Amino acid sequence: MVMGHPGSGNRCACFAHFVTFCVVVLLFNTCLISAVVLKSVNVDMDMDLSHVARRVDERFLSVTIDASLMAEEKFMYLLGSPKLRTLANALTPAFLRFGGTKQDFMKFKPQSEYYLKNSYSGDSHPHSGPACSKFELPPVLEEELKRDWAVQALLLRQEDVRGKYEQVTFSEYAVDLLYSFVNCSGLELIFGLNALLRTPENVWDSQNAELLLNYCERQQYRMSWELGNEPNSYEKKAEIRVNGSQLGEDFLHLRKILQNSELYSSSGLYGPDISQPREHRKDLLPGFLESGAEAIDACTWHHYYVNGRDASLEDFLDPKVLDMLAVKTDEVLKIVHSLSPGKKVWLGETSSAYGGGAVGLSDTFAAGFMWLDKLGLAAKLGLDVVMRQVLIGSGTYHLVDNNLDPLPDYWLSLLYKRLVGPEVLNIQVLPSTGRQKQLLRVYLHCTNKESSSYRKGAVTLFALNLSKEQVVIDLPALVSNSTVEVFVLQSAEAGEDGLHSRSVRLNGDVLKMVDDRTLPPLQGAELPPGEHLKLPALSFAFYVLKQAAAPVC
Missing domain, CATH: 3.20.20.80 (Glycosidases)
Structure with missing residues (x-):
């Protein structure tokens, strides 16, 4: 019969409790960090697709x-x-x-x-x-x-x-x-x-x-x-x-x-x-x-x-x-x-x-x-x-x-x-949003008809997020059934200091010419109907609502 070293069982138990404690702390800190990273503000929009304002x-x-x-x-x-x-x-x-x-x-x-x-x-x-x-x-x-x-x-x-x-x-x-x-x-x-x-x-x-x-x-x-x-x-x-x-x-x-x-x-x-x-x-x-x-x-x-x-x-x-x-x-x-x-x-x-x-x-x-x-x-x-x-x-x-x-x-x-x-259409951030209304700037146009990839009636929403928090845009019911093509532009470098960058990322990829005579394809990311639009802090974006069916567009 082999006997363990005196006190080894206690040390093992202590070590197990220590590991459990570390895991709990790590999970807590991870959740806390995630909460900070994912902190966002929800905003509601109102838009008029029946009238060309300008x-x-x-x-x-x-x-x-x-x-x-x-x-x-x-x-x-x-x-x-x-x-x-x-x-x-x-x-x-x-x-x-x-x-x-x-x-x-x-x-x-x-x-x-x-x-x-x-x-x-x-x-x-x-x-x-x-x-x-x-x-x-x-x-x-x-x-x-x-x-x-x-x-x-x-x-x-x-x-x-x-x-x-x-x-x-x-x-x-x-x-x-x-x-x-x-x-x-x-x-x-x-x-x-x-x-x-x-x-x-x-x-x-x-x-x-x-x-x-x-x-x-x-x-x-x-x-x-x-x-x-x-x-x-x-x-x-x-x-x-x-x-x-x-x-x-x-x-x-x-x-x-x-x-x-x-x-x-x-x-x-x-x-x-x-x-x-x-x-x-x-x-x-x-x-x-x-x-x-x-x-x-x-x-x-x-x-x-x-x-x-x-x-x-x-x-x-x-x-x-x-x-x-x-x-x-x-x-x-x-x-x-x-x-x-x-x-x-x-x-x-x-x-x-x-x-x-x-x-x-x-x-x-x-x-x-x-x-x-x-x-x-x-x-x-x-x-x-x-x-x-x-x-x-x-x-x-x-x-x-x-x-x-x-x-x-x-x-x-x-x-x-x-x-x-x-064609300029009317859009506004609803007043209940408070301070965020000033830091989120939104505009709405008919989508460029020369872009053959978009069907008649499509509209383009473009927005600027001047705040340090992510904004989640809730689209109104009249366009909730539309798929959305998303083009988010962010600085090529992270953080507020990155705003001084002379490069830009489109949906995460840094934009640059393929060669002196060739531009890169500017491809959007497609969201299914009903998805909220997430605009990162200190960024701007274009959102093409492909099935908006705006009668004036």
């Missing part, structure tokens, strides 16, 4: 290229990048506005002798098919230009900080490169003319613009036009003051020039591209409309939420900051509707933060909250087109970075284009 232009989400790209003409070659053309084409239909501060410090300087030998010798022009390959940028040159552009962008930013702008010239070739880009990408060009070329009587001097117009007409370049950028800041930038009435006369003069052109007699003319209403120069827009409203096809103004030099992450997530768009839009719409009833109103230039954007914010995932909310709110308020500053260019609010790689707001824009149609 209808925006099919090119509602449009883009800009800042004229500073032309400050040194060689950088216009970047527009021949196959990668950039692929990215631009995916955002069509859209306008491309070429303008900004630098447009009012640029003059067209024809290189006639060169073009007599080349452009008129029977060669293909950029508006014809072969020119798309003719103006394509070779990879070696692209890499060199991207390196140089990174330095140029810093110089341009310093110029903007100083507020002193150098006069520059551009040739026919720069125009060819620009037109080739828009034509081969499928975009519609709006070219901004210099309004600071003025006579001693402070009237716009159109001679240089007519040189450019004549060249573009000879080349058969179809485009629309603007005149000047943010005229309310002319005094600060160039010590020239132009009142609203004179500005209207300048636009009427340009409209007459266009009407005398066979090609441009019915082309679009947009303006006055004023910055958002402030106490300073509040009289400019009324004066312009009183004298020149008949010259323009749409009234354009610019909007930014905050100053890029002192903006914070909290600004980008603050509902009160986001709501300021509605305040400023209301001011502009009241003026336009009272002085020029029925005139379309556009955001002719807009982004998160002025002054070139907020470093570490405007080109990160965090910027998507301002951008997606602006798209939803602008359409709801009745703005017809919203032009994002910028597709490519200086500053930090671009959609495509200096390496020509898409940033989070590009992917957001691409999903918007594919999933959201021009």
Whole structure:
């Protein structure tokens, strides 16, 4: 008979109790952690599928290229990048506005002798098919230009900080490169003319613009036009003051020039591209409309939420900051509707933060909250087109970075284009939700009819969760029988610090191009009917209700 060591039974019993205790503690802590992770707030929605509240232009989400790209003409070659053309084409239909501060410090300087030998010798022009390959940028040159552009962008930013702008010239070739880009990408060009070329009587001097117009007409370049950028800041930038009435006369003069052109007699003319209403120069827009409203096809103004030099992450997530768009839009719409009833109103230039954007914010995932909310709110308020500053260019609010790689707001824009149609429907978070109603922003449109994978009657709900808690959305009974295709966008990195990431995950997968000419498939995750919609903390998403059967869609 083998005897155990004295006390071994007691030790075994103690050990067993210890293990049991550890397991209980572990289970308790696991449950506690799970409770924290899964903490969520339920919200109820009300939606109206029987009535279209607004209808925006099919090119509602449009883009800009800042004229500073032309400050040194060689950088216009970047527009021949196959990668950039692929990215631009995916955002069509859209306008491309070429303008900004630098447009009012640029003059067209024809290189006639060169073009007599080349452009008129029977060669293909950029508006014809072969020119798309003719103006394509070779990879070696692209890499060199991207390196140089990174330095140029810093110089341009310093110029903007100083507020002193150098006069520059551009040739026919720069125009060819620009037109080739828009034509081969499928975009519609709006070219901004210099309004600071003025006579001693402070009237716009159109001679240089007519040189450019004549060249573009000879080349058969179809485009629309603007005149000047943010005229309310002319005094600060160039010590020239132009009142609203004179500005209207300048636009009427340009409209007459266009009407005398066979090609441009019915082309679009947009303006006055004023910055958002402030106490300073509040009289400019009324004066312009009183004298020149008949010259323009749409009234354009610019909007930014905050100053890029002192903006914070909290600004980008603050509902009160986001709501300021509605305040400023209301001011502009009241003026336009009272002085020029029925005139379309556009955001002719807009982004998160002025002054070139907020470093570490405007080109990160965090910027998507301002951008997606602006798209939803602008359409709801009745703005017809919203032009994002910028597709490519200086500053930090671009959609495509200096390496020509898409940033989070590009992917957001691409999903918007594919999933959201021009018809705006009414939706609201029900009041019982309390504080969560402010931190959850929701918008509803008919689904884009060009997306053949969705049947007639589908609607797209898109939502932003500004809170640090998951939101569970309970859909109303009228759409409870619909399957839902879900596209959740989150930062590529976890936690609040991850909001500064320059990459984005779609349903958990980081988005990136397959190669320079191929975008990835943007696939949703399907939920069966009756499932609640779970929107993670600090994220945004699109939900396509495939069998919503909305009669107006």
